[in-house]
Amino acid sequence: MDIIKHEIVDDRVIFGEGTSSNTWENWQGLQQLAPMNIQSAFPKQRRVCILAPHPDDEVLGCGGLIQQLLEQGNPIVIIAVTNGTASHPNSKHYSPQDLNQLRPEETRTALAHLGAKQQIQRIALNLPDGQVYQQKNSLYLALENIIQADDILVATFSQDGHPDHEGTGKIAEKFARDHGLPCYQVLIWAWHWAKPHDERIPWQRAQRLDLTPNQQHKKRQAIACFKTQIEVDPSTQNTPILSPAAIERMSRAWEVYIC
Numbered sequence: 346m347d348i349i350k351h352e353i354v355d356d357r358v359i360f361g362e363g364t365s366s367n368t369w370e371n372w373q374g375l376q377q378l379a380p381m382n383i384q385s386a387f388p389k390q391r392r393v394c395i396l397a398p399h400p401d402d403e404v405l406g407c408g409g410l411i412q413q414l415l416e417q418g419n420p421i422v423i424i425a426v427t428n429g430t431a432s433h434p435n436s437k438h439y440s441p442q443d444l445n446q447l448r449p450e451e452t453r454t455a456l457a458h459l460g461a462k463q464q465i466q467r468i469a470l471n472l473p474d475g476q477v478y479q480q481k482n483s484l485y486l487a488l489e490n491i492i493q494a495d496d497i498l499v500a501t502f503s504q505d506g507h508p509d510h511e512g513t514g515k516i517a518e519k520f521a522r523d524h525g526l527p528c529y530q531v532l533i534w535a536w537h538w539a540k541p542h543d544e545r546i547p548w549q550r551a552q553r554l555d556l557t558p559n560q561q562h563k564k565r566q567a568i569a570c571f572k573t574q575i576e577v578d579p580s581t582q583n584t585p586i587l588s589p590a591a592i593e594r595m596s597r598a599w600e601v602y603i604c
Contacts, residue, residue, distance in 0.1 A: 357506040357545070363537030366593040372541035374548065381552040381602060383413050386529070387497055392420040394492060396500040396517050398477055398509040399429035400448035401571045401587075404455045405595045406531035407499060408564035409556040410602075412459050423456075423467040424491060425449065426484060426513055431474035432573065437580035439573060447573055455567035478512030488520045498528040502603060504545060506534045530603040536594040547603055554600045565596045 369375060387393055393414055397403040403411070403423050414421055429448040430441040439447070449469065456465055470487050472480045492498070498521050501507075503514030514530050521528030532546070539546055556564065569575070574587045587595075 357504065357535075357538050359506050359534050359537050362588065362590045363594070364540050365590065366597060368541065369536060369594065370597065374541055375553065375599070375601075378548065378551050378553040378601065381554040383410075383417065383554070386527075386552075386604075387414060387417070387419055389417045389419055392422065392493060392496045394422045394424055394496050394498050396424045396426060396498065396513050397452075398426050398501055398507070398513045399432070399474065400425060400452040401429070401455070401568075401574055402501060402510070402533060403452065404459070404564070404567045404571075405587075406501060406533045407600065408455075408459060408567050408596075409560050409600050410499070410531075410554055411456070411461065411465075412556075412560045412563060413554070415460055415464060421461075421465045422491070423452070423465055424488075425452070425467060425469040426477055427472050427474040427509065428469060429474050432586060433578055433581075433583075435581060436578050436583075438578055439580075444573065448571075451571045451573065455570040458567040458570060459563055475509060477509040478515075481512060481516050484513070484516050485520060488517070492520065492524070492526070494524075496526060498526055499602075500528065500530055502530045502532050502535055504535070505532065506538050510534060532601045532603070533595065537591065550603050551601050552604055554602060556598045556600070558598070561596065561598045568592055568596055 395403050395407055428445050430444045432444060433439040468491060472483060498517050500517035501510035501514045503511055503518055505511055518528055535546060575585050577585060
């Protein structure tokens with residue numbers, strides 16, 4: 346079945362260093378976003394399903410939310426759409442087979458830093474990395490087998506600028522709409538290509554989740570667990586996928602969700 350049409354717009358390409366963390370930090374509009382009330386947005390008896398296009402997206406986007414949900418007692422399921430096996434093409438150090446083991450293990454270590462331990466269920470769908478939208482029917486059908494009638498969905502932003510992020514967001518959005526479920530979309534790569542007041546972001550539907558200093562510290566520790574993404578590949582000398590600037594943007598004292 347043909348669920349939705351999808352297109353990446355050229356002006357949302359992820360290239361260079363992007364908009365600096367300080368630029369976002371100093372934007373008054375960020376401070377004026379509606380604050381998210383965690384108790385009303387995510388009632389503690391409701392299960393929360395977080396769709397991660399790649400291992401690390403659940404932490405980069407939702408590391409603060411995960412901590413607050415754990416503190417509140419919500420059941421959490423991480424739905425790993427892919428295992429991120431295409432992150433290092435031509436590498437002799439990180440083969441797809443290696444990454445298939447390493448990247449999920451990095452996620453498990455990162456979640457432990459957030460205080461999860463055995464409290465979070467992780468379901469790996471093993472869809473091909475880089476082909477989430479092409480596999481949209483498989484993802485939709487997988488969600489039908491996983492999502493329960495009272496679940497709350499969290500996914501990447503459907504205009505985030507990365508094809509897998511956008512595919513995941515669009516399919517989660519459609520599934521939630523078809524089944525009458527809440528769906529929140531988190532900004533990840535949008536912080537890179539967008540700028541303050543950017544009209545491509547629906548700021549009027551955005552809510553800001555504030556993190557405590559301790560939650561921010563734990564999120565930074567968790568992000569540091571993704572060694573495959575933050576270190577230079579010794580076989581190719583390619584720069585890290587997550588640059589220091591990208592890490593700084595994604596480890597600030599807030600997360601923003603489109604509601």
